[in-house]
Amino acid sequence: MPSPEHFRQLDEVGCVALPGFCDPQTRQRITDRIEELFEREGKNAGSEFKPEDGCRRLANLADKDALFRDLMVREDLLGYIHHVLGPRIKLSSLNARSINANCLRIQPLHADMAALPDDDGFWVCNTIWMLDDFTADNGAIRYIPGTHTSGQLPADALDDPEAVHPNQQLLTGEAGTVLVTNAHLWHGGLPNLTNRPRRALHIFYARYDKPQQQDQKRLLRPETQAALTDRQREILAIDSPLNDRVNLASAVRSGFLE
Ligand SMILES: O=C(O)CCC(=O)C(=O)O
DSSP states (O other), X not given: OOOHHHHHHHHHTSEEEETTOSOHHHHHHHHHHHHHHHHHHGGGTTTTSOOOTTEEEEOOGGGTOHHHHHHHTOHHHHHHHHHHHOSOEEEEEEEEEEEOTTBOXXXXXXXXXXXXXXXXXXXXXXXXXXXXOBOTTBTOEEEOTTGGGSSOOHHHHOSOTTSOOTTOEEEOBXXXXXXXXXXXXXXXXXXXXXXXOEEEEEEEEEETTSOOSSOHHHHSOHXXXXXXXXXXXXXXXXXXXXXXXXXHHHHHHTTSOO
């Protein structure tokens, strides 16, 4: 369960690593299912979200297996999310990212959804599940401690968000580690210099009054919606008129809907 030290790291540094949070059997089930989905979806994999050069991506995983839906409501995880986002939270998206072997591309430093905290505080919080070891040479994540409170985005504050940053730290760890990150923290993936892909699951949450990264109600098939538990419906914000409104406003703003 979360400890005061974990909360201190989240508050001051902006992230905390939880080694062994995901047990080996669960990690293997997640990895096997993700590989099946990559195989099945082929070049359409990740199309519900966005493609990324040098990576394989999957999106909308809440729709694709009860395994993922169970993970997103783990109460031992949600304690960390509440600490960052407050009492009312929802799933924003549930994706996988696998950096290809020998991928030299650097993911620019960014905050997820280019989100800045607002008058009510933080509104994005991510959990990154290491399905493989994250090492210095296989695409570990770098981050700049404390930048979740800077009130700025790297794209605005830095000349080159791909360049080495003087304060950067690496998030490495053994497979099974879960990273909880205040997603306003400046971070980004590094190149994978090894000959194996490096895979992660992202269970991403938002404050209840902000748009979801992926509109869950629109993406979940009727048969998935019918199978949801009450707790899953709550975390997916399926029954929330406010969620419908903020998602619609966001879709219009981004040009996705006229
Ligand atoms: O390497 C990862 O899995 C995380 C990369 C990342 O920070 C992101 O996609 O926003």
